[in-house]
Amino acid sequence: MRGAEWPPLSARGACAASFGAAALALFALAAAAMLGEPLGLREIAALVFTLGGVAVALRS
Structure with a gap:
């Protein structure tokens, strides 16, 4: 399997990444x-x- 990764990068949005950063900081x-x-x-x-x-x- 070439380049297999789950979930694909396109499925993760900036909102999910920013929420993860905030949750980790808190x-x-x-x-x-x-x-x-x-x-x-x-x-x-x-x-x-x-x-x-x-x-x-989140605003953008």
């Missing part, structure tokens, strides 16, 4: 909070930029 933030990691300015900025990118992807 999951990582929740896991860090449960482990008692400090939540600093860098983490908040990263979350804001990630969610901003998701918002831009």
Whole structure:
């Protein structure tokens, strides 16, 4: 089978990819909070930029 991959790339849209990025960021933030990691300015900025990118992807 040449170039077989499931599901095909055409089946995955930008919406699904952006949702996955947002879900991963929120999951990582929740896991860090449960482990008692400090939540600093860098983490908040990263979350804001990630969610901003998701918002831009969903609007287009």
